Amino acid sequence: MNDDDAVFRALADGSRRLLLDRLHEKSGQTLGELCHGLDMTRQAVAKHLAILTDANLVSWKRQGREKLHFINAVPINEIAERWIGKFERTRLSALAGLKKELEAGGRDNDSE
Incomplete structure (x- = not known):
């Protein structure tokens, strides 16, 4: 699968687009912050974030014990x-x- 395919696949899901919208509003959120107010389990959000990360649409960094997620709009x-x-x-x-x-x-x- 090429990079464009991964991006299109990631964007095809409404839940992943919602997560990108939330990261666009406030970049650098933890998994817990991203889960807040969503009708999804923590595991489902983590799975969506993994797909977005594989497509290079989300990056992350560790800050102490927290893992912060950031949107990458380049793709x-x-x-x-x-x-x-x-x-x-x-x-x-x-x-x-x-x-x-x-x-x-x-x-x-x-x-x-």
């Missing part, structure tokens, strides 16, 4: 540059904006 950026960059972001952004406008307009008409 995601590399994929964005490879897959999105070549399709011209400006045009894609314009199309995304148009789609949002059209969808919002459709909702406004439904409420009348």
